[in-house]
Amino acid sequence: MTLRRGALAAAALLLCGCTSFTDTVAEPETGTAPGTPPAATPSDDAGAAEDEDRCPAERAAPDPARPVVDLDFRLSTDLRTVTGTETVVFTPDTATDELVFRLVPNGPTAAGLGNRLTVDDVRGDDVDQAGYEDAGAEGPGGLYVLQLDGELAAGESTEVELDFTLSLGQGGFERFGTAEGTAWWASGFPLLAWEPGVGWARDPFVGILGETATSPVADTTVTVDVPEDLTVLTTGAQEEPSAAEDGRRTWTSREPVARDVSVAVGPFRTAGLTTAGGVEITTGVLDGAAVGPGELADWTADAVTGLADRFGAFPYDTLTVPLLPVEGGGIEYPSSILMAGADRSVLEHEVAHMWFYGMVGGSQFRDPWLDEAFATYAEAVDDQASREVLDRALAVSGDVGASMGEFGGTDEYFAAVYGKGAAALLAARDAAGAGPFDAALRCYVQRNAWAIATPDDVAAALADLPAARDVLVAAGALDEDDTD
Ligand SMILES: [Zn+2]
Known part of the structure; x- marks a missing residue:
């Protein structure tokens, strides 16, 4: 960020x-x-x-044995609550008898704006018990730990499913919030906290502005069910939304190498372009934004192309850039950037995070x-x-x-x-x-x-x-x- x-x-x-x-x-x-x-x-x-x-x-x-993560989000009509289910197939590279998830919304700065993530139910053949760990966070806790009924050997897989509820706080320069008919959440689900070759990352949350998570790349599919008049911009290559049914539509995206996921939902005006290097860029801005979606896409393409010349090919097939109705800076996510303010140098910084x-x-x-x-x-x-x-x-x-x-x-x-x-x-x-x-x-x-x-x-x-x-x-x- x-x-x-x-x-x-x-x-x-x-x-x-x-x-x-x-x-x-x-x-x-x-x-x-x-x-x-x-x-x-x-x-x-x-x-x-x-x-x-x-x-x-x-x-x-x-890693071909990297986690496979499916995230299913549903945004309430008042844009304040996300309910979801996460399915994880996890194959450790060193033996372990637990699964640890980081609950980023419960960190002190995010929780201070009213954000909160709770885990409502857990399923899995190998799960023995589950509970929160504090880790210096607010609310129910900063980590959620599934104790397995035995040791999972390196190369052995287990599948678990977690139901969760995310309450979105007031909009601010944060990775979660709702404001002006728009809602966004990034790291807004239990984030698998595995460091390959090392083990579980149980690092404490801190009170300063910045990230504290560690997560592996995962083959990730995201579905987001929202009121039909809203547009979804997420991590990953997005398909066309489903036809409206009961006033809602479902948006699906896939990113085979996502460490984390960002989602923005709102009445975005969007623009798309494909760079000379073949990267599909999609931007979205709200009415009254300081920059149009086409210009924002041009800025993004310039950064993608310039940085690819220096650091090698852009890491992803797509890049999505929603401009949120709050000010402050930018926050990087795999193949997606939450922009809080139309600032080119901030954008270039966040695009550089796609490599770093x-x-x-x-x-x-x-x-x-x-x-x-x-x-x-x-x-x-x-x-x-x-x-x-x-x-x-x-x-x-x-x-x-x-x-x-x-x-x-x-x-x-x-x-x-x-x-x-x-x-x-x-x-x-x-x-x-x-x-x-x-x-x-x-x-x-x-x-x-x-x-x-x-x-x-x-x-x-x-x-x-x-x-x-x-x-x-x-x-x-x-x-x-x-x-x-
Ligand atoms: Zn940064």
């Missing part, structure tokens, strides 16, 4: 410098073109294998910089920021690599993770040379696609660029011993 008026102090400074930061960037030391992996010596088989591991020619494929969060996942609690510093860097790299501005952002106290539990407040978090984090990545690029750094970053994306990356993966990608790694160590993004 990001805030509309820049990421508060430091990130805002990065974007409003007077002279061009790129003017101060040294020419790359080698002639390596962006996107070209470091060359291997043909006779060195071990070296070639290592390079192929670090920079695979093909983007990593999603959507495709290359991270623990948003443990390593928030892996998505936020990278998305801010993506948004800022072509912008005008002077050396002085960059140095000021880098001088901010606090480690770029700190967890969400280590910040005293939202300002401190934004200054360290967004502002200092982006500045550190820019300085690392300066130190290594733009060509080699951009190539290394593309390798990082390629290798960690559809997985949950860690700072070690960043360090591994920069193994041949010690000057860049030193900058990130100095900024507290990487540890001294984060080496390949």
Whole structure:
């Protein structure tokens, strides 16, 4: 996510410098073109294998045994309540005897606006008992845990079904709300909190503005049943809605690699276009919006195309961008972005999250910089920021690599993770040379696609660029011993 008026102090400074930061960037030391992996010596088989591991020619494929999630939402006529059923087929890669779901609407900031998620019923042949865990959230709790009647071995599957009710609070800059005939909810269901190779993410909620979830990509189907006069814009490729029946229509979408799902429902005027790279963009705005749907689609297409040139092909077939009737910034979801205000730089930041969060996942609690510093860097790299501005952002106290539990407040978090984090990545690029750094970053994306990356993966990608790694160590993004 990001805030509309820049990421508060430091990130805002990065974007409003007077002279061009790129003017101060040294020419790359080698002639390596962006996107070209470091060359291997043909006779060195071990070296070639290592390079192929670090920079695979093909983007990593999603786990074929990833979860299969079906979400069935029904929005009440007064737009205040969503009832739903979630079906999950889960196949762990390490043994476990439970399933843990994160109830994001019950986090302190969302709950403070009146949002609440309850689980009403659970079904599943392997389920023994179920209940809430607190995790620093409000209402019934922040986690919902299904205890299985035995251990589920790696590679063994179980299917569970959860009925839930989501109450939508007053509209604000949040991932849930209702305002002006419009309703939206993202992470508005029990979110499977599995980190492949690690286990369940039970991280506490925090009082600052930002995400704390970790979730695997899942083969996801979404149906949304709404009053017939409203349009639905969601994560995933959307089909035409069903014919109206009893004053309602059902909208269906599918995204085979969604970590999470966003839904917006309202009297949207929509526009669609397909980019040169084949990405289908759909935007929606309400009457009186500051931008038309066609212009918003053009902005989105520009961001998609520009960022694909830098980081590799856009991760999804589709991208949906509803402009909500609230102000504040933007919130990223897989193949969908909730925009709160018509702001191009916010939009570019959120589009960058499709690579850094959507495709290359991270623990948003443990390593928030892996998505936020990278998305801010993506948004800022072509912008005008002077050396002085960059140095000021880098001088901010606090480690770029700190967890969400280590910040005293939202300002401190934004200054360290967004502002200092982006500045550190820019300085690392300066130190290594733009060509080699951009190539290394593309390798990082390629290798960690559809997985949950860690700072070690960043360090591994920069193994041949010690000057860049030193900058990130100095900024507290990487540890001294984060080496390949
Ligand atoms: Zn962000």
